[in-house]
Amino acid sequence: MTTIRKRIGTRNLLSGDRLPSIRAFAQQMGVSNSTVVEAYDRLVADGIIQSRRGSGFFVCAHTAPLSITRIGPKLDRAIDPFWVSRQSLDARPDMLKPGCGWLPASWMPETSIRRALRTLSRTRTETLTDYGTPLGLAPLRQLLSRRMATYGIDTSPDQVLLTDSGTQAIDMLCRFLIEPGDTVLIDDPCYFNFQALLRAHRANIVGVPFTANGPDVDAFDRIVKDTKPRLYITNSGLHNPTGASLSPMVAHRILKTVEQHDLIVIEDDIFADFENTPAPRLAALGGLDRVIHIGSFSKTLSASVRCGYIAASPDWIDGLTDLKIATGFSSGNLAPELVLSILKDGTYRKHMDALRTRLATAMTRVTSRLQSLGITPVSTPDAGIFLWCKLPDGMNAATLARNALADGVVLAPGNVFSISQTADDLMRFNVAQCDDPKLFETLKRAMG
Amino acid sequence: MTTIRKRIGTRNLLSGDRLPSIRAFAQQMGVSNSTVVEAYDRLVADGIIQSRRGSGFFVCAHTAPLSITRIGPKLDRAIDPFWVSRQSLDARPDMLKPGCGWLPASWMPETSIRRALRTLSRTRTETLTDYGTPLGLAPLRQLLSRRMATYGIDTSPDQVLLTDSGTQAIDMLCRFLIEPGDTVLIDDPCYFNFQALLRAHRANIVGVPFTANGPDVDAFDRIVKDTKPRLYITNSGLHNPTGASLSPMVAHRILKTVEQHDLIVIEDDIFADFENTPAPRLAALGGLDRVIHIGSFSKTLSASVRCGYIAASPDWIDGLTDLKIATGFSSGNLAPELVLSILKDGTYRKHMDALRTRLATAMTRVTSRLQSLGITPVSTPDAGIFLWCKLPDGMNAATLARNALADGVVLAPGNVFSISQTADDLMRFNVAQCDDPKLFETLKRAMG
Known part of the structure; x- marks a missing residue:
């Protein structure tokens, strides 16, 4: 079959x-x-x-x-990326979602968004009604370029292309860079939608074991030699689901292999603003010749205001712009203007400062509550929203997820993140979605 | 080569x-x-x-x-779809754009948009910060379903999937329905970005001669038999660039061929609200079994508020939803809420009534001005924004477009719309972008 x-x-x-x-x-x-x-x-x-x-x-x-779900192995529903995405996105308001990948609405900067909307309601007509330029709103690209400079990433605003989201940015890059059958490396474990996305591109997906400091460099080297991939997709800072960050030495060694074997890297940096201490960026170490840096504000500002970006070499930005025109015609300026106005007015920085503190507290509290159930974090992340945890011996994450769902709780079982399906005793928890004490009662019950 | x-x-x-x-x-x-x-x-x-x-x-x-511009023939810049798109989108504010495909900002319902933004600034937090459901904002899908019913298109809200734009809708459908090398029929002439989009999908593009009543039915039949296409993309009402609409008889005959040969049709209906009398819709005649109906509000409400939709059979909507998750994760609710609030408050209908009158006046005025330059409409459209015109004998549209551009005027020469490149003496004018008397002076000069 x-x-x-x-x-x-x-x-x-x-x-x-x-x-x-x-x-x-x-x-x-x-x-x-x-x-x-x-x-x-x-x-x-x-x-x-x-x-x-x-x-x-x-x-x-x-x-x-085309049915994407039919590309690749037929998976048990509980560990199928599409099913987990749909469960999280379609969850009723009364459900608990420790398995989802974003913050509760009440943790987001709603006051800033409301103010930005009022400001926008008074802006010039063209902003409200016209197409944006193909690259997207220039002042936002300038600001993003300056932000990237603080991570040591050297870009000009003309090397920044706005997209509708981080996912759309990766999707566009995959269309630009890979052909059906091309081999693409991902971390094992990694963000589950990378698998869904790459299945849609009919890529040959290969996993690299992921450690507490980034990908396992020896395995990375060996797998690159064996499988001759075209592309590697990763998070350098606050990796999803493990919360780990690249160490400088791992970053350097990965990049050496990448350069030796003519690989392209997509560095998905959507968790950057959660960091206390920035991890080294591959795009900073290697420049944008073969590393492509992407980001968005869905996790920190609003998932409803759709705006992401790609920073890449000027040649590629030109080709990507054609692709953007062909497949979406152009962007509007509304979402970019909203993001710009919130990034500029000073409230975003304050919001992120408060958010980091709140998350650190939640991380500590949730860790100890999970531990009291025998669920132990594999490592302690520096920051961010995710805890990657081992279940008690002999317990299966998919089974637990199924039981919990029957009780109105959406979980994210380990194998949904693992291309090798070797994470059946692991579970990702979003500490910001674990406020409700009912959650731990339900978990306890579902664990039998 | x-x-x-x-x-x-x-x-x-x-x-x-x-x-x-x-x-x-x-x-x-x-x-x-x-x-x-x-x-x-x-x-x-x-x-x-x-x-x-x-x-x-x-x-x-x-x-x-991948360089899309390298797929397909190398075209002269003046008739390259990407180049015309970029010229229109990147045009400086002082340039005139009779070649572009949208209304001037001052013709758009800015008061309604400003009011909708203020309303939105007071809405519930979740709307401002959360992801939407995979299908998209339910009340908007309900409203769209009711709107389609007025055209005789029978859908339930669950058969409607929101997208970021009409172009993105078609792009998603192409990914869903076609493989590289599949044959896709388009009208000759047709909206130039269809060609760009299909080049990105590496489709084998075949043109069907377009008449004043829709595609040439005999040619359509013959071409379908000869080339065994998978898909046909068309505008049933107010076709771009000709402004023509399907006659009932042509609609019926096209649909018969489509059904006989197991073809799928994408009916791109983004000009529907400009019509005085609705043309027959293939999706109404044939149902949504093999016709997919798409639309957006970029041309009538705002190009900055990104929101389009797909209406298709429930099976396909399910597969398309997976594709939407894989390639864009989900939509936000911000743009759909804006569209919904403007469609609901009654101002949209008033705006469209006024717009149709204003366009009819512009159509008459621009026709006579063009005629005085020896530029004659091939047919007189019922409504809409486009005039498809023949240039004086011996005059080349690409040359004229190049000359005009040097004078700060973006034109849309015929061959950019024609896959067979048989429209070198034709030009598309957007009557709403022809207000400035300077335009006709420049045209006259550029015509030599």
């Missing part, structure tokens, strides 16, 4: 193509005829292939469109 | 692959060695291939990313 799915996914089998006969395929795979019959039957049930009386099995006809 | 580009574009040649030897390729193509040498030299100059001493020519190494 997996082989057929893969051939369809990689377009070695196209719609209308005839599948190998049951006998031929059984022989080829070294399995029994009945195994193939069963596999074909299941593919028919899934609507991927169809049988035509007397003439065999065929890949389904044209009108069956 | 075109052959090599195409092979690279369709991934028959991958990066690092060796090109055929000069002699072998010359023989294969039936041209002289020196022609191949010249072509290879130009590809080297363009950075697409490189020569390695003694061992021949190779497709350039990994770090050269």
